[in-house]
Amino acid sequence: MDYSGRVNSKKGAGGIASAEDTNVSTKKRVQELLATHILDLDNDPYVFRNHLGLLECRLCLTTHNNEASYISHLGGRKHHLNLERRRILDERQHQGHLYEQKVNQQISISNVDKRSWKKIGKPEVKVEKIRHPQTLQVGILLRMKAPRITAEEPIHRFMSYFELNSKSQNSLSNYLSSRGDDDSDREQEEDGDHQLLVISAEPYENIAIIIPNKHEIDKPQDEDKMSDTFWWFWDRDTKEYVLQFFWKKS
Incomplete structure (x- = not known):
C-alpha cells in the first residue's frame, strides 16, 4: 500500500491509513487476484453465491459478505482442516471403488448371465x-424320457425345504395339505420333513419330486460319485435317464 502523500505523513515514513483507505486497498487487491485467475470463484467447487448475494462455503458451512472475507477464510485453519478430511475421504472412496471393480471382474453369481430357454413342457x-x-433298504427308482433334450445329459439335485424361497415353500405346504393323507399324520409333520429332488433337462421344464427327509440318503460323501446304493445312468440312444437311491437303515 502506498502511504506517500497522506496527511501528517513525514518524508520517508507512512501516514496512518484510514478505514476507508484500507477497504479500497483490499477491494483492489481482490480484483487483482480475480483478474489474474489466482482465485477463480467460478471454478471453486466449494463456494457459491446464495439468493442474498452472500458467498457460502459448502465445505465449512460458513457465510461471507464479500470476496475478501472468503479469501481470508481460504487461508484459515478451519478450511485447511476440512480440505484434509475431504482428501482422506476421497481416497477411501477411491480405494473402495477399485476394490469393487476388482471383485466384479471375478466370476460370481451376480455377473453370470442366467440361463434361459424356451420351455417345451x-x-x-x-x-x-x-x-x-439283500440289505432290505427302502429306495426310489426314477425313470425319465426326454427325447427332445438339447443338453448333454440331465442333471439332478436334492434341495431341502429351507433352500426354497417363500413362494415355493408356500406351494409345497399347500400341496402337502391338499393330499389325501390322514389329518393326524399331517399335523405331526414339520416343514423340514420333506425335501425335493429337482431334475433339469433343457429345454424341458424342471421337475421336482417330493421325498421324505426323515432318514438320510445312502450316497457317497464325494459329489458326482456313484455307489451300489446311489447311481444314475443316461442312455444317449434311447434318451432315457435312470436314477436310483436308497435310504440308510435307521
Missing part, C-alpha cells in the same frame, strides 16, 4: 418305490 417321468434284495 415336462418330460415323461415314472417313480417307483423299491427295496434292496
Whole structure:
C-alpha cells in the first residue's frame, strides 16, 4: 500500500491509513487476484453465491459478505482442516471403488448371465418305490424320457425345504395339505420333513419330486460319485435317464 502523500505523513515514513483507505486497498487487491485467475470463484467447487448475494462455503458451512472475507477464510485453519478430511475421504472412496471393480471382474453369481430357454413342457417321468434284495433298504427308482433334450445329459439335485424361497415353500405346504393323507399324520409333520429332488433337462421344464427327509440318503460323501446304493445312468440312444437311491437303515 502506498502511504506517500497522506496527511501528517513525514518524508520517508507512512501516514496512518484510514478505514476507508484500507477497504479500497483490499477491494483492489481482490480484483487483482480475480483478474489474474489466482482465485477463480467460478471454478471453486466449494463456494457459491446464495439468493442474498452472500458467498457460502459448502465445505465449512460458513457465510461471507464479500470476496475478501472468503479469501481470508481460504487461508484459515478451519478450511485447511476440512480440505484434509475431504482428501482422506476421497481416497477411501477411491480405494473402495477399485476394490469393487476388482471383485466384479471375478466370476460370481451376480455377473453370470442366467440361463434361459424356451420351455417345451415336462418330460415323461415314472417313480417307483423299491427295496434292496439283500440289505432290505427302502429306495426310489426314477425313470425319465426326454427325447427332445438339447443338453448333454440331465442333471439332478436334492434341495431341502429351507433352500426354497417363500413362494415355493408356500406351494409345497399347500400341496402337502391338499393330499389325501390322514389329518393326524399331517399335523405331526414339520416343514423340514420333506425335501425335493429337482431334475433339469433343457429345454424341458424342471421337475421336482417330493421325498421324505426323515432318514438320510445312502450316497457317497464325494459329489458326482456313484455307489451300489446311489447311481444314475443316461442312455444317449434311447434318451432315457435312470436314477436310483436308497435310504440308510435307521
